[in-house]
Amino acid sequence: MNIIKTNLDEYAIVVQGLTKHYGDVTAVDHISFEVRIGEIFGFLGPNGAGKTTTIRMLTGLIKPDEGGAFVAGFDILKNPVEAKQRIGVVPEVSNAYVDLSAWRNLILIGRLYGVPQSKLQENAISLLKEFGLYEVKDKTVRSFSKGMRQRLLLCMALINDPEVLFLDEPTSGLDVESARLLRDKVAQYNREGRTIFLSTHNMEEANQLCHRIAVINHGKIAAIDSPENLKAKSMELQYIEVVFDKLVDLRDFSDSPDIVKISPLGNRLRVYTANPSAVVEFLVDFAKRNRLKILSINTMMPSLEDVFLKLIRGEGAVVK
Amino acid sequence: MNRLIEQFKRSLVIAGKNIRIYYLKGPVIIFGLVFPLFLTLAFIIGRNISLRELLPGLIGMTAFFTATAVGPSIVPWETRSRTLERLLCCPVTLWAIVLGDILSSFVFGIIISTIPLLLTLSLAVGTLDFVTLFLGLIIANLCFSALSVLLSAYPPTDVPATSMMLSSLVKFPLVFVSGVFIPLEYLPQLGIAVASLSPLTYLVDLARHLILKTGFYPLTLDFVVIIIFTALFMFVAVKLHERGLVKRLS
Numbered sequence A: 001m002n003i004i005k006t007n008l009d010e011y012a013i014v015v016q017g018l019t020k021h022y023g024d025v026t027a028v029d030h031i032s033f034e035v036r037i038g039e040i041f042g043f044l045g046p047n048g049a050g051k052t053t054t055i056r057m058l059t060g061l062i063k064p065d066e067g068g069a070f071v072a073g074f075d076i077l078k079n080p081v082e083a084k085q086r087i088g089v090v091p092e093v094s095n096a097y098v099d100l101s102a103w104r105n106l107i108l109i110g111r112l113y114g115v116p117q118s119k120l121q122e123n124a125i126s127l128l129k130e131f132g133l134y135e136v137k138d139k140t141v142r143s144f145s146k147g148m149r150q151r152l153l154l155c156m157a158l159i160n161d162p163e164v165l166f167l168d169e170p171t172s173g174l175d176v177e178s179a180r181l182l183r184d185k186v187a188q189y190n191r192e193g194r195t196i197f198l199s200t201h202n203m204e205e206a207n208q209l210c211h212r213i214a215v216i217n218h219g220k221i222a223a224i225d226s227p228e229n230l231k232a233k234s235m236e237l238q239y240i241e242v243v244f245d246k247l248v249d250l251r252d253f254s255d256s257p258d259i260v261k262i263s264p265l266g267n268r269l270r271v272y273t274a275n276p277s278a279v280v281e282f283l284v285d286f287a288k289r290n291r292l293k294i295l296s297i298n299t300m301m302p303s304l305e306d307v308f309l310k311l312i313r314g315e316g317a318v319v320k
Numbered sequence B: 001m002n003r004l005i006e007q008f009k010r011s012l013v014i015a016g017k018n019i020r021i022y023y024l025k026g027p028v029i030i031f032g033l034v035f036p037l038f039l040t041l042a043f044i045i046g047r048n049i050s051l052r053e054l055l056p057g058l059i060g061m062t063a064f065f066t067a068t069a070v071g072p073s074i075v076p077w078e079t080r081s082r083t084l085e086r087l088l089c090c091p092v093t094l095w096a097i098v099l100g101d102i103l104s105s106f107v108f109g110i111i112i113s114t115i116p117l118l119l120t121l122s123l124a125v126g127t128l129d130f131v132t133l134f135l136g137l138i139i140a141n142l143c144f145s146a147l148s149v150l151l152s153a154y155p156p157t158d159v160p161a162t163s164m165m166l167s168s169l170v171k172f173p174l175v176f177v178s179g180v181f182i183p184l185e186y187l188p189q190l191g192i193a194v195a196s197l198s199p200l201t202y203l204v205d206l207a208r209h210l211i212l213k214t215g216f217y218p219l220t221l222d223f224v225v226i227i228i229f230t231a232l233f234m235f236v237a238v239k240l241h242e243r244g245l246v247k248r249l250s
Helices: A005-010 A051-058 A080-085 A102-112 A117-130 A146-158 A176-191 A203-209 A227-232 A250-255 A276-289 A304-313 B002-022 B026-044 B051-067 B071-080 B084-088 B094-123 B130-151 B160-176 B189-195 B199-212 B219-249
Strands: A011-022 A025-036 A040-044 A066-071 A087-090 A164-168 A195-199 A212-217 A220-225 A239-244 A259-265 A268-273 A294-300
Touching: A005 A011, A011 A051, A011 A195, A025 A051, A025 A066, A025 A195, A025 A212, A025 A220, A040 A051, A040 A176, A040 A203, A051 A066, A051 A164, A051 A195, A080 A087, A087 A146, A102 A117, A102 A146, A102 B002, A117 A146, A146 A164, A146 A176, A164 A176, A176 A195, A176 A203, A195 A203, A203 A304, A212 A227, A212 A304, A220 A227, A220 A304, A227 A304, A239 A276, A250 A259, A250 A276, A268 A276, A276 A294, B002 B071, B002 B094, B026 B051, B026 B094, B026 B160, B051 B094, B051 B130, B051 B160, B051 B199, B071 B084, B071 B094, B071 B130, B071 B160, B071 B219, B084 B094, B084 B219, B094 B130, B094 B219, B130 B160, B130 B199, B130 B219, B199 B219
Parallel strands: A040 A195, A040 A212, A087 A164, A164 A195
Antiparallel strands: A011 A025, A011 A066, A212 A220, A239 A268, A239 A294, A259 A268
């Protein structure tokens, strides 16, 4: 890969033309992007889009068929061990050793990272206390709940004090409290200077945490931007939710050129538009003309979920 | 060089983890302790041969069964319990992981196969070159352990019992063609040719040299062939595990 040195100083992850085939299927198709140092980078996509394959290539588990990547300044193809030494990973399909205690699991991973013994003990105690597992450190992981196991996996990913943290669906299947704790910790570790690469299905999580988001679909990057910019670029997904005191005929709204689509939801009408102020005026006028009372009217920005669905379904799926 | 030493240290950490987790698993105890014990009893009881003459076969058989008891189950178990991906995320090369698995299998083998070795020592004092025999046993245990980890590579299953069963399909015929029950000099040409393909043949021959002074091949050749088999098994094990990795992770 021809990546100039200055880029590597600025970016924690540089991906260029990364491609992976499984037989006839192209799981990841020539994707390229960069993740800045200190950024929380969200990686979104539907099931089978290529998220996990991308993470597995970036964390050195599988080799790409084409392209390459630099992680923490190291080429994942030429120096996979050096790159892995500087990252922490919570894989999607992963577990701690259930026959070992939480303590033994942490010490095992720490030794595999070559963390010096005194530093290892110190890190292990500190992490177990931070994640509320210190009291149960000598119990085997077999007796742990899913939330406790996930917290332990995060401890294991942090034991080497990594520069870059890869999290593949870290809050999937967790109860609300554990998921919130994990999200808070991710934000905290980012504030402390770590770069976070977060793959998630949870749009709210991505919206809250991520500085930038990449949406991958059918192995290709569909969009990369900040959550706010992604939403702003999809202004046609704005809608006005209005409730009249009587039922109305939707055909009466065909007079307004600004209305893109109308969806009735119970007694509410969801009116999609790229020009909300004009449509609000139209709706008020419409109510006066037809002697209707407006019980409520709200202008709603598109959610990240709306943008995501638009991107993965293609233009016009939501807006007709 | 430093990188190699660092990776070797991590192999030792993996071996320690395996010892802690897998030695007490049911299939390991059955295939590594119960099975060789009963096979040994069947081998000894009711045969009109002195115990001293039985010792080379006994040493070979014990080493072979115990050193191959742990290896076949580790990777399938790690795949099934979803710890393999966690392990692979660490800064450890695949060869270091495979070596760690081999070493844990080796330690199990060397501990158990010391029992017939001590029996040999009690019977064959005086003329016995114990150091050479122990060295041969160490190299052979490493060789059998490498074979066992190689046998866990294909098919890339996540069912330890399947891996154990398939490895038994290879192990049992090898015991019968390796001069354990019938010394090589009594075998026909075809039998000798088949026996020469088994690494166990060379340990049994080595033990016959040192205990009975009646080896078939030169002693040096026994050592060299076992070392070649060890290197070959290790190399192929790493390559096959590498090839099956994507399937295991999917």
